[in-house]
Amino acid sequence: MAAGPRIVDLSPFLADDSNLEIVAAELDQSFHEIGAAYLVGHGVDLNLVDKVFQTTKDFFKLPKEIKKKYAKANARGDFNGYQDIGEESLDNEPGSSFEMKECYDLEVPNPVFPEEAPEFETTSREFWDAMDNLTKIIYKLLKGILKVDEEFLIDSSYFSGDASEHTIFRVLKYPRVPEGYVFEKGTVRCAEHFDWEIITFIIQDSVGGLDMKTPDGQWIQASPVPNSIICLVGEILEVWTKGYYPAVPHRIPLTEDDERRKQDRYSVAYFVAPNDDFVVKPLEGSRFNKTDYSFTPKTYKAMYEDHVAKSRAY
Numbered sequence: 512m513a514a515g516p517r518i519v520d521l522s523p524f525l526a527d528d529s530n531l532e533i534v535a536a537e538l539d540q541s542f543h544e545i546g547a548a549y550l551v552g553h554g555v556d557l558n559l560v561d562k563v564f565q566t567t568k569d570f571f572k573l574p575k576e577i578k579k580k581y582a583k584a585n586a587r588g589d590f591n592g593y594q595d596i597g598e599e600s601l602d603n604e605p606g607s608s609f610e611m612k613e614c615y616d617l618e619v620p621n622p623v624f625p626e627e628a629p630e631f632e633t634t635s636r637e638f639w640d641a642m643d644n645l646t647k648i649i650y651k652l653l654k655g656i657l658k659v660d661e662e663f664l665i666d667s668s669y670f671s672g673d674a675s676e677h678t679i680f681r682v683l684k685y686p687r688v689p690e691g692y693v694f695e696k697g698t699v700r701c702a703e704h705f706d707w708e709i710i711t712f713i714i715q716d717s718v719g720g721l722d723m724k725t726p727d728g729q730w731i732q733a734s735p736v737p738n739s740i741i742c743l744v745g746e747i748l749e750v751w752t753k754g755y756y757p758a759v760p761h762r763i764p765l766t767e768d769d770e771r772r773k774q775d776r777y778s779v780a781y782f783v784a785p786n787d788d789f790v791v792k793p794l795e796g797s798r799f800n801k802t803d804y805s806f807t808p809k810t811y812k813a814m815y816e817d818h819v820a821k822s823r824a825y
C-alpha cells in the first residue's frame with residue numbers, strides 16, 4: 512500500500528522558531544512523496560472552520576434561481592460565481608466527465624458575494640485572513656528548502672491588498688445521489704486533475720471520498736483527518752522544484768456501490784496564486800537539479816487561461 516500524505520504538526524514551529532528545520536523536513540518528505548500533507552496544529556481557529564462550513568451550507572440551501580443569478584458566465588475574464596452540476600470538468604477534457612458538484616468561486620481580491628447570504632461574506636473574509644497567515648507559515652518552512660528568499664515567495668503570491676485575481680476561495684457541495692439514479696458515463700464528484708496554483712488548502716468534511724495519485728501511479732484514499740487542513744502542491748510549485756514536489760493528481764469518484772454517495776459532501780478550497788505577469792520557471796536550487804526536466808517559462812496568465820479554456824463545459 513502506497514503511503515498517503517503525512518500528518519505534519521505545525522505546532523512545534525508555531526511555539527518556537529528553533530523547531531523550523533524539524534517541521535520543514537516533515538513537510539518536505541510529504542510533498543516529495545505525494546505532493547500533499549495533512550496540516551494539524553496549524554493555528555487556524557476551529558470555530559472559524561465550523562462557521563465557514565455553516566455559511567457554505569446556508570449558501571447552497573438558497574433556491575436555485577438565486578444561485579443561478581450569480582452564474583459564472585465568462586470564467587476567463589471573471590472567475591467569480593456559481594457553477595451548477597455538470598458545468599465544470601476539471602480533467603481538462605470537456606465532455607469526458609460529468610461532475611456532480613455545485614460550487615461557488617470568489618476571487619479573493621475582487622470577490623462578488625451573493626447579497627442573499629450576508630454571513631457568507633463576513634465569515635469568508637475572516638477565513639481568508641487565516642489562509643494568508645497559514646500561507647506565510649508554509650513559506651517560512653519552505654524557503655530554506657527551495658533556497659529562495661521569503662520575499663520571493665511573498666511577492667509571488669496574493670496577500671490581502673495585492674492584485675492577484677487568481678487566488679480563489681471555492682466552496683463546494685457534492686449533493687447526495689438518490690437510489691435509482693442512472694449514472695451517466697463519466698459521472699464523478701470531481702474528475703482527476705491537479706491544481707494550477709502554488710499551493711491549495713482544502714478542508715473536507717467527514718464524508719470522505721478524496722483520492723490522490725502517488726508518483727508511481729497508485730490511487731490512495733486521502734481519508735478525512737479530524738481538524739486537519741490538507742495542503743496540496745500545485746503546478747507552479749512543481750515547476751519551481753522541477754517535479755521534486757509533484758502537483759498531486761486528485762479526484763473524487765462516484766459509484767453506485769459506494770455508500771458515500773448517499774450523503775452530501777461539503778468542502779472548501781483556497782488556491783494561492785500569483786499575478787498575471789508572474790513568470791513561472793524552475794528555481795535554481797541545488798536540490799532540484801534534475802537535468803531531464805524541461806519547462807519553457809510562461810506567464811501565469813498564459814498557464815491559467817489555457818486551463819480555464821479546457822475545463823469549461825460552456
Ligand SMILES: O=C(O)CCC(=O)C(=O)O
Nearest residue numbers: 683701713715721778780
Ligand atoms: O472537494 C475536494 O475535496 C477537492 C476539490 C478540488 O480538488 C478542486 O476544486 O480543485
Ligand SMILES: [Fe+2]
Nearest residue numbers: 704705706761
Ligand atoms: Fe483540486
